[in-house]
Amino acid sequence: MTEAVLEKPTLSPEAPGKWLDRGYEPLYELSWREVEELQLAALKLQFDKFSTSVAALEKLARREGVSRVDSLEDALPLLFDHRVYKSYPLALIEKRDIRKLNAWLGRLTTHDLSQVDLDGVTMVDQWLDRLDDFGMLIGHSSGTTGKLSFVPRSQVEFPAWQRSYYEGQRATTGVDPYTDKVETFFPGYRGGHQMMMKMLGLFNIPAAGGPEHYHTLYSGHISSDLLSLAARMQAAEDRGELEQLGLDPSLLKARDDLIAQGKRREQDIESWFFTLFEEFRGQRVKLGGSFGDLIKTARSGIAKGLKPEFGAGSFIMTGGGMKGLKDPPADWEGFVRDYFGIETIGMFYGMSEVMGMSPRCSQEHFHIMPHTIPLLFDRDMKLLPRKGSQTGRYAFFDLMAETYWGGFISGDQVTIYWEEDCACGWKGPRIGPEITRFHEMEGGDDKITCAGTAEAYNDFMQFVSGDA
Amino acid sequence: MSNDILQIPIVARGRIILPAEDDRVEYKGRGGADFASPDPHQHIHDLVLGNTALLADLNDMRMAAIIEFLDALGKRLWLDDNPWLQQSFDVALKAGGLAEPILRGVYDGLPGMFEGDAVAAQVEKTIGVRYLDGWVPGDAPYDNVRVRAVGTRQLHITAGNVPVVAGLTIIRGALTKSDILIKTPSNDPLTANAIARTMIELDASHPVVKHLAVAYWKGGDEFMDSQIVRTSRIDKITAWGGMSSVKHIQKFLSPGIDLTALNPKYSMSLIGAEALESETAMDEAALGIAVIVGFYNQTACANTRIVYVESETDDQSIDKLVQLGRKIIAAYPKLPEVISTAVEMPNKDLEAEMDAIVDEDDFYHVEGDTLTGGVVISKFSDRVDFYDKLSNRVVNIVPVSRLEEVVKWCDDTTQTVGVYPEAVRDRLLDGFALAGVQRMVPLAGGDPLQIFHDMHQLPPGMPHDGIEPLRRNVRWVIDQRPAAAHDLALSIAAE
Numbered sequence: 001m002t003e004a005v006l007e008k009p010t011l012s013p014e015a016p017g018k019w020l021d022r023g024y025e026p027l028y029e030l031s032w033r034e035v036e037e038l039q040l041a042a043l044k045l046q047f048d049k050f051s052t053s054v055a056a057l058e059k060l061a062r063r064e065g066v067s068r069v070d071s072l073e074d075a076l077p078l079l080f081d082h083r084v085y086k087s088y089p090l091a092l093i094e095k096r097d098i099r100k101l102n103a104w105l106g107r108l109t110t111h112d113l114s115q116v117d118l119d120g121v122t123m124v125d126q127w128l129d130r131l132d133d134f135g136m137l138i139g140h141s142s143g144t145t146g147k148l149s150f151v152p153r154s155q156v157e158f159p160a161w162q163r164s165y166y167e168g169q170r171a172t173t174g175v176d177p178y179t180d181k182v183e184t185f186f187p188g189y190r191g192g193h194q195m196m197m198k199m200l201g202l203f204n205i206p207a208a209g210g211p212e213h214y215h216t217l218y219s220g221h222i223s224s225d226l227l228s229l230a231a232r233m234q235a236a237e238d239r240g241e242l243e244q245l246g247l248d249p250s251l252l253k254a255r256d257d258l259i260a261q262g263k264r265r266e267q268d269i270e271s272w273f274f275t276l277f278e279e280f281r282g283q284r285v286k287l288g289g290s291f292g293d294l295i296k297t298a299r300s301g302i303a304k305g306l307k308p309e310f311g312a313g314s315f316i317m318t319g320g321g322m323k324g325l326k327d328p329p330a331d332w333e334g335f336v337r338d339y340f341g342i343e344t345i346g347m348f349y350g351m352s353e354v355m356g357m358s359p360r361c362s363q364e365h366f367h368i369m370p371h372t373i374p375l376l377f378d379r380d381m382k383l384l385p386r387k388g389s390q391t392g393r394y395a396f397f398d399l400m401a402e403t404y405w406g407g408f409i410s411g412d413q414v415t416i417y418w419e420e421d422c423a424c425g426w427k428g429p430r431i432g433p434e435i436t437r438f439h440e441m442e443g444g445d446d447k448i449t450c451a452g453t454a455e456a457y458n459d460f461m462q463f464v465s466g467d468a
Numbered sequence: 469m470s471n472d473i474l475q476i477p478i479v480a481r482g483r484i485i486l487p488a489e490d491d492r493v494e495y496k497g498r499g500g501a502d503f504a505s506p507d508p509h510q511h512i513h514d515l516v517l518g519n520t521a522l523l524a525d526l527n528d529m530r531m532a533a534i535i536e537f538l539d540a541l542g543k544r545l546w547l548d549d550n551p552w553l554q555q556s557f558d559v560a561l562k563a564g565g566l567a568e569p570i571l572r573g574v575y576d577g578l579p580g581m582f583e584g585d586a587v588a589a590q591v592e593k594t595i596g597v598r599y600l601d602g603w604v605p606g607d608a609p610y611d612n613v614r615v616r617a618v619g620t621r622q623l624h625i626t627a628g629n630v631p632v633v634a635g636l637t638i639i640r641g642a643l644t645k646s647d648i649l650i651k652t653p654s655n656d657p658l659t660a661n662a663i664a665r666t667m668i669e670l671d672a673s674h675p676v677v678k679h680l681a682v683a684y685w686k687g688g689d690e691f692m693d694s695q696i697v698r699t700s701r702i703d704k705i706t707a708w709g710g711m712s713s714v715k716h717i718q719k720f721l722s723p724g725i726d727l728t729a730l731n732p733k734y735s736m737s738l739i740g741a742e743a744l745e746s747e748t749a750m751d752e753a754a755l756g757i758a759v760i761v762g763f764y765n766q767t768a769c770a771n772t773r774i775v776y777v778e779s780e781t782d783d784q785s786i787d788k789l790v791q792l793g794r795k796i797i798a799a800y801p802k803l804p805e806v807i808s809t810a811v812e813m814p815n816k817d818l819e820a821e822m823d824a825i826v827d828e829d830d831f832y833h834v835e836g837d838t839l840t841g842g843v844v845i846s847k848f849s850d851r852v853d854f855y856d857k858l859s860n861r862v863v864n865i866v867p868v869s870r871l872e873e874v875v876k877w878c879d880d881t882t883q884t885v886g887v888y889p890e891a892v893r894d895r896l897l898d899g900f901a902l903a904g905v906q907r908m909v910p911l912a913g914g915d916p917l918q919i920f921h922d923m924h925q926l927p928p929g930m931p932h933d934g935i936e937p938l939r940r941n942v943r944w945v946i947d948q949r950p951a952a953a954h955d956l957a958l959s960i961a962a963e
Contacts, residue, residue, distance in 0.1 A: 056827065059827035060827065063826070063827070081820050081823065081824055083820060083821055083823075083824035083825075084824050087824040087825050087828050088828075088831070089831050089832075089846075089848065089850060089852075089853065090850070090853045091848060091849075091850040100830070103830070104828070104830075147853055381816070
């Protein structure tokens with residue numbers, strides 16, 4: 001272990017958050033095989049620290065009989081499932097028992113959250129604001145499964161997290177957000193505690209050169225209370241008992257506004273983009289939004305005969321989601337490029353639970369940097385060998401985590417290419433463009449049973465939301 | 469294309485259509501039970517009845533003859549003597565979720581379902597034989613108006629978790645003198661076929677056989693749905709499994725097609741405070757709960773997934789619930805294996821849910837696992853958030869200060885409610901009925917087989933999930949003739 005440290009004096013197992021300090025380039029010159037020992041040393045340090053200071057890890061390690069980590073295999077039983085970040089009872093949110101919720105979250109971090117001032121806090125939004133004030137940076141999921149998960153990040157991780165985002169952007173687009181400020185556009189909310197919105201707010205505003213250079217479709221936040229209660233509010237409304245839930249009237253109004261906004265969203269995005277085409281004609285810009293947003297805007301722009309002309313060096317940063325889009329064009333990237341007249345489309349592979357971004361290379365693969373230890377599992381939760389190319393369920397240890405446990409198993413199925421032969425020239429294990437949800441069940445998709453199951457419920461939800 | 473995989477024919481109107489060189493599709497079945505079938509796209513006209521006049525043969529047949537046929541069929545449905553059933557049993561074992569002794573018990577129940585007296589009572593108690601065999605006049609002075617229950621063309625999208633559904637569907641089809649098409653499920657692709665083939669052996673030309681088709685196609689096959697779900701070809705659809713089976717066909721539904729959705733159910737039990745007052749009462753309640761949770765290894769809609777117990781939430785009260793939970797887990801291995809067994813495969817998804825809360829001592833107490841069964845005790849008055857994933861004999865015990873509060877968690881999806889002790893039943897019954905509950909069953913007695921029997925034994929012709937499927941699946945036709953002459957004269961005179 002010390003050997004690796006000696007060989008690469010800038011990469012200390014004590015501080016994975018500083019590994020990007022000299023930029024992404026030196027990291028992509030390293031083979032993962034060269035940093036394996038370094039990574040293990042960092043993981044070991046993390047375990048030693050968090051197994052006594054993060055209550056949730058402490059209990060899991062005790063239950064699994066893991067008292068030390070001498071190999072990657074030792075740590076495999078300690079990967080947190082996504083459920084760990086939402087293992088609180090939903091009733092706490094419904095009853096807005098913020099103290100208990102806060103105590104629950106406290107078990108996931110080294111920070112002593114009992115010191116957070118909760119006086120007068122009755123809403124999730126207020127609670128998360130107070131946590132921000134305290135030095136946390138909690139981001140939550142969008143609650144599509146009916147329950148928010150909370151990732152317990154904090155200001156301690158912020159510099160490394162931001163660096164990972166900025167270096168990731170530089171790697172995938174060539175534009176350095178530290179030095180090269182670009183007018184930035186994002187067709188969504190301006191901030192809030194939902195992880196994606198929080199990240200965009202945290203990173204895009206400085207990268208744009210200040211709040212006046214960051215333009216969003218909506219000026220407000222999306223309420224975390226609303227997201228967390230959406231399903232229950234709908235159920236109560238169906239029973240005609242929405243009033244009886246005892247919710248803050250402002251929340252009910254926020255809900256009405258959101259529903260109205262949701263109905264208008266497509267037109268709003270369109271007119272917003274079209275205004276932006278005019279106002280920033282000839283200027284250099286950075287565009288955000290999902291694939292779906294971009295494609296829809298392009299289609300409607302073509303139909304209306306509207307064509308943007310942005311300045312040279314403009315670029316698009318986009319990410320997953322064809323949601324609600326029928327028949328995306330086969331070469332959607334080419335389609336978007338042609339329409340917007342923007343050559344550079346940058347992309348990351350990442351998720352709320354990991355700080356290390358994996359930027360997309362010229363060959364359309366996502367290269368994993370050394371501060372993330374990637375793992376793949378098969379259906380029986382056996383670790384797949386780290387050689388050749390392997391397809392399985394993606395898991396990782398996020399070595400950048402300094403105040404919480406970074407081991408996580410995702411619900412994504414990916415292919416990792418372990419032989420470092422990418423034509424782009426970057427090393428490191430890389431993830432292929434095909435990323436899907438991991439399904440545990442194999443076989444016919446029309447198994448029918450009379451017993452209620454989550455699957456049936458989800459089918460139903462898709463049905464009512466019109467996605468099915 | 470391998471030739472040793474299972475060949476599942478389309479059985480249509482007395483004919484057995486096997487897959488052939490140019491008429492063959494392979495499907496991925498459950499648990500490696502892959503199979504090949506003829507291409508259903510080529511057999512639309514074998515499956516549906518476009519011309520309703522062709523129902524005349526069944527319409528003209530006396531119900532007594534139909535019952536006689538079903539009774540004779542039942543005598544041939546013994547697993548030990550019937551090679552078709554043996555084959556379907558093997559496939560269901562591989563593909564479905566039931567252990568061997570339980571599945572055997574389910575199959576052993578088939579002959580009894582077809583037994584003449586039972587089906588005769590079923591049709592008499594629901595539709596009434598005279599309405600099926602002829603026109604029934606009203607009471608005077610409306611004896612000029614007659615009513616008849618006429619057969620329809622039915623599509624049944626059946627559930628596969630318990631193979632009796634296949635038998636039930638064939639019986640209901642025959643008793644409504646209807647033309648029925650059964651779309652089999654991938655988790656039980658063969659039971660309906662096995663019964664249909666046995667029917668062909670019995671009498672391939674019998675009208676009941678001529679009006680039965682059994683086929684498999686993949687859910688979401690738009691071509692099939694668009695061809696079959698037409699007012700010119702189908703009158704009634706019965707869809708088990710709710711949304712998952714309905715969502716594909718819903719876009720083809722139109723007025724004129726009557727849909728009965730036997731949607732997915734979550735069932736529960738209600739336990740009064742009396743159950744915690746003595747060791748004896750706790751033992752009795754625990755055994756009753758173990759039976760209603762454990763029968764068919766919790767794969768059925770009637771299985772309890774959540775147990776609401778009248779209890780406070782202080783430490784002492786929660787300790788009592790933990791004791792009750794331990795007694796439930798201890799009771800599982802004592803259940804006869806024809807009712808319930810330890811399962812072979814863990815439920816990974818549910819185990820992950822249990823793992824995620826096992827250390828949340830403030831909120832939950834977790835014991836057991838998804839192999840031998842387990843309990844999750846809520847330490848506050850709410851069910852676990854993953855209540856819809858509870859299976860493999862894992863049950864959530866939830867304290868409530870009054871059982872009446874539980875109505876807020878009840879709706880149309882709450883099928884069966886186990887009750888203990890009987891003393892609490894009367895004060896709960898009407899409120900829960902209004903909330904959507906479809907059946908309340910007893911848990912007392914202390915003898916597993918007796919409890920199982922008590923919660924399952926119903927007189928013939930009882931409602932199913934709150935509806936009467938037989939009455940619903942016929943067409944009620946009115947024959948209105950001129951009123952009798954004396955009535956006419958009277959009314960004119962009065963004017």
